[in-house]
Amino acid sequence: MPIVADPSAVATDPDAALLADVARGDRRAFEAFYRRHERRCFGFARQILHDPSAAEEVVVESMLEAWRHADRYDSRSRVTTWLLGIVRHKALDQLRRSARAPDRESVDELDALPDPHDGPGEQLMLDEALRHLEAALDRLSVEHREVLRLAFVEELPYESIATVLEIPVNTVKTRVFHARQRLRTALADVAGTGPVR
């Protein structure tokens, strides 16, 4: 049964402490660990796969993998980063197996997104804008979708994103930049307004 490798990480990182308990086969700790990371992992897997049941499968496999290989967690990165790396590997494996290639590139405009604080009636506009955004994201490549999620939803430091995606930090920075441009184009396309900038 695995045992978490680095005791110093356990002392400083609550996630690492939880992972240590998980490694000892503590079911409650596993539930707590799972609840803490489920949404993040599921959202990330779903973003890559575009298939909720495949994403669920990936999360189940990833959580079990996290338990089995808890001894490989070495505290050089945060537990979240380590876990998202596992999820990404599983999701990409799943994507290759299912031979799905949703790598359509895209286009649109972020300035069209309304601010929800603008006033009454904005909710409908927001719903519409979010639908557009979702459709635009669907048109992006997996690489662009995942890097946008890690940067803007998970708000991971670029070093952590580089760890999850296994790419150099400078590639992370330029990839986010290009993903934003692709998204802008995709949004304009989806909204039928044409690229604004």
Add this chain to the structure above:
Amino acid sequence: MNEDDPRLLLPWYLSDTLSVAERTRVREHLESSRDARDELDVLLQLRHALQRLAAREPSMSGPARAELLLRFETTVGGARREVEAEHGRVLRSRRAAGERSVAGAVASAGRFVDTELRALLTRPWVPAAVAGVIAAQFVVIATGHYAGRLERDAAIVARSVDGAAVRYRLRFRPDAPAGEIVATLRAHRLRVVAGPDATGAWIVDARGERAGELAATLRRVAAVASVEPVAE
């Protein structure tokens, strides 16, 4: 675009995950560039929209959660059974070693009595020594008995694991909460063999005297959609 361009750091300026030096560089750039400030506004909206979108994403379904918890328990349980089996092997080897040591001690005592009895009988400490030998032998026998009892306990555990099972195909309602699914499986001591498959069916083994009558009981459980026995 140059890799040192401060605009590349704007997303992490927003999430406040830059170093002090990087943050200062970005701030100076923002102060000097209207375009950079506009770009930052757009990024703020993008972040807000992506986070709103993420917040609307559905959670994992109850059956998927239940599968995860059960597979964790099954895997941990498997690892524990391996430890118990190893413990049983250690007990058996210790017991065998104990029996060999008892036999050796008895043989030595016999030789000792045969050769030295006459001389010993004439000495004043003989009664205490005899009592000591008897007490030592008693301890060795009792230890062997304890080891045997542990071994018998391990055998009982093994028999309960290896007992005959009745196999069922079990489907839960799609909206059944994970906790209810896990509770049902636990309450009836069902061992998950496989599942859930694409149709949501689990293959489970029931053990015990009333395993064959379990289908009727399970059909009355609110979370259960259907249950039918299957051949192994």
